[in-house]
Amino acid sequence: MKKLFIILSACVLAAACNDIVTYDTDLPDRFSNSGAPVIEAVYDIHDADLETPLTEGALAQIIHIVGKNLANPTSVSFNGIETDLDKCYCENEHSYILIPRVMPSAVSNTLEYKTSKGSVSIDFEISVPELRLDGLANEFASAGSTVRVAGDYFDLYGFGAEGSDASITIGTNPVEIASADENGLYIVIPEGTPDRTLITFSWNDLKLGPQTKKIPFRNTSYLFFKNFATTGFWDADLAASVVTDGTAEGDPESPGYKFWRFKNSYASWTWNSLGMGDGWYYDTPEDWATNWVFKFELWTNPAKPVPAYNAAANQGLFVQLNLKANVPLDLGGGAINTGGEWRTFSFPLSKVASEMPSSGDYWGFAFTIQPPTDWDVDFAIANIRIEPENY
Numbered sequence: 001m002k003k004l005f006i007i008l009s010a011c012v013l014a015a016a017c018n019d020i021v022t023y024d025t026d027l028p029d030r031f032s033n034s035g036a037p038v039i040e041a042v043y044d045i046h047d048a049d050l051e052t053p054l055t056e057g058a059l060a061q062i063i064h065i066v067g068k069n070l071a072n073p074t075s076v077s078f079n080g081i082e083t084d085l086d087k088c089y090c091e092n093e094h095s096y097i098l099i100p101r102v103m104p105s106a107v108s109n110t111l112e113y114k115t116s117k118g119s120v121s122i123d124f125e126i127s128v129p130e131l132r133l134d135g136l137a138n139e140f141a142s143a144g145s146t147v148r149v150a151g152d153y154f155d156l157y158g159f160g161a162e163g164s165d166a167s168i169t170i171g172t173n174p175v176e177i178a179s180a181d182e183n184g185l186y187i188v189i190p191e192g193t194p195d196r197t198l199i200t201f202s203w204n205d206l207k208l209g210p211q212t213k214k215i216p217f218r219n220t221s222y223l224f225f226k227n228f229a230t231t232g233f234w235d236a237d238l239a240a241s242v243v244t245d246g247t248a249e250g251d252p253e254s255p256g257y258k259f260w261r262f263k264n265s266y267a268s269w270t271w272n273s274l275g276m277g278d279g280w281y282y283d284t285p286e287d288w289a290t291n292w293v294f295k296f297e298l299w300t301n302p303a304k305p306v307p308a309y310n311a312a313a314n315q316g317l318f319v320q321l322n323l324k325a326n327v328p329l330d331l332g333g334g335a336i337n338t339g340g341e342w343r344t345f346s347f348p349l350s351k352v353a354s355e356m357p358s359s360g361d362y363w364g365f366a367f368t369i370q371p372p373t374d375w376d377v378d379f380a381i382a383n384i385r386i387e388p389e390n391y
Contacts, residue, residue, distance in 0.1 A: 030091040033069035036118025039111075040067045045096060056125035059156070060101040060182075065113070070095040075114040078126050079104035099126065101182060103156040107206065130208075131157045133201055135215045139344045140255035140297050140383050143193040146178045146186050149215075150344075154185035157203045166203040175199060195220045195256075198391055214391040218256070222282055224365060224384040227258045234275035242274060244380075252299040252380055255342055259382035260367070263301075266375045269315070275366040280357035285388075288356050292349040293389050294321075297342040298331070301378035305337035307371065315372035321353045323364040342382065349386055 041053045045062040057063055057078075071092045076083050081100050089096045095113075104126075111124035134150035141147045158164030160180025168175040168187060178186040187199075195218040202212045225231050233239035244261045246254030251261060266272055285292060300306055309316035309330040317329040331345060349356075357363040367381070 030093075031071045033071050033092060033115055033117050035069050037070050037073070037113045037115050037120045038068040039065055039070075039113060039120055039122050042066075042111075042122075042124065055123070056127060057099050058127050059099055059129070061099045063097050063099065065095040065097060066093065067095075068093060069115065069117060070113070071115070073113060073115050075112070077110075077112045078124065079106070079108050079110065101156070103128065103158075103206070128206060129153050129156070130205065131203060131211070133213050133215065135344065135346075136199075136217065137344065138255075138297065138342045139216060139295070140218050140342060141189060143189050144191040146188050149185040149187060151185070155180050155182055157205075159185055159201075159203070167201075169200045169202075170197060189217060193217060216387060216391065219385070219387050220383075222386045223257070225276070225278060228276075231276050231278045234277075238274060239276070250301070250378070252340070252342065255297055255382050257383060259297075259380050261378075261380040262369065263378040264376075266369055266371050266377070268371055268373045268375075271368060271370050273366050273368040275320075275364065277362055277364045280359060280361045280363050283359050284356045288353075288386070289350045291389050292386050294319075294347045294349045294352040294384075294386055295344060296384045297344055297382045298336065298338060299340070299342050299380040299382070300336060300338045302337060302340045304376060304378040305335040306331065306377060306379050307373075307375055308334045308336075310372040313372045315370050318366075318368040318370065319352055320364070320366040320368070322355055322357055324354045326366070326368060327352050348389075 041050070042057075043050050043052065043054060043064045043066065045064050047064070050064075050066065054063065069092060070090055073085060073088075073090055073095070076085065076088070076095075076097050078099055081102050081104055083098055083100050087098045107126075107128065109123055109125040110121050112119060112121045129152070131153050132151040137148040137150045154160070158166035159168070160177045168177065170190065170193060173190070175190065176188040178188055180186070197217045198214040199217055200212060200214050202210070205211050220226075228239075228243060242260045242262055243258055244251055245258045246252065248261070250263070260274065298306070307316070309328055311328075311330070314328060317331075318326040319329055320326045329345075329347070365384075369375070369377075
């Protein structure tokens with residue numbers, strides 16, 4: 001009986017091997033071309049059902065080209081810029097291509113596909129993003145430190161590239177670029193750079209031509225409270241528990257002035273307000289409601305991010321300016337974690353204030369925490385101020 005089982009098993013295995021050989025000979029050749037390439041349609045790689053053909057794409061997008069004779073391309077280019085074929089997968093009828101994340105010198109809106117048997121070109125527009133320059137990620141960084149520039153597409157516009165006409169200067173002096181790639185732009189603030197300095201960025205836009213924008217470094221011109229020297233707090237004990245200078249245990253480094261640190265647990269729905277009054281020592285700009293912004297720096301303990309504002313319940317963080325309405329501070333997205341670093345936040349001033357004090361007025365300000373759930377937080381706020389939106 002054992003001998004018979006072994007013989008039957010051998011027969012079954014031999015039959016299976018014969019089947020495998022037969023199937024191999026019937027498989028289509030997906031990696032050979034019979035003629036010049038043909039492009040029938042282009043889709044986004046996530047369009048698995050091929051429902052929405054594309055006539056345009058974006059830098060760094062992966063597209064799915066459907067057609068004939070697409071295997072073994074020798075070159076695939078967009079606006080004359082060749083993609084890295086090592087990052088692509090191509091068969092006879094399907095080709096998956098990465099659009100290069102490179103700024104073209106000229107825009108032809110053409111996709112060209114070449115193989116050893118010919119080539120094909122189709123109209124295919126590549127959207128070229130404009131440079132986004134928001135400012136320093138931490139506007140109150142120290143002189144001599146390396147700071148991330150908030151924005152996007154710096155590398156595409158030549159910042160940090162050898163021979164590029166893109167530049168960053170303070171006055172006539174160039175600013176060192178520590179790094180510039182698709183992950184961000186980092187610059188070194190020169191030692192000895194004074195407060196209220198403007199940093200000038202210059203670059204060339206394909207459509208708009210030469211562009212220039214100035215961003216501020218440590219603009220102290222309209223600080224609300226300088227070290228709280230003349231500030232009267234409504235609750236002195238509460239103020240004493242939150243005002244710090246960076247020397248208390250666990251404090252972040254001071255950005256130059258005293259700041260508030262809220263390290264506490266707050267029960268849901270409770271109204272926890274830090275109120276104060278001070279003199280307004282500035283000439284209020286006439287265009288404050290249209291061209292000015294409300295700014296501050298935020299620091300969070302990495303282990304305790306600031307929970308998201310709850311729009312449905314209208315609960316979270318609030319500011320009250322000049323004793324007017326309490327306005328929610330929606331910091332954007334979900335919970336905010338600055339990773340233990342100071343980060344600048346900006347809001348249109350008209351969103352925060354319905355009226356501004358006049359020079360010499362005594363005015364009020366309040367910062368309030370009203371959590372929709374129990375909060376255990378550790379965060380700090382510094383350098384509350386107003387500034388021009390553009391310089």
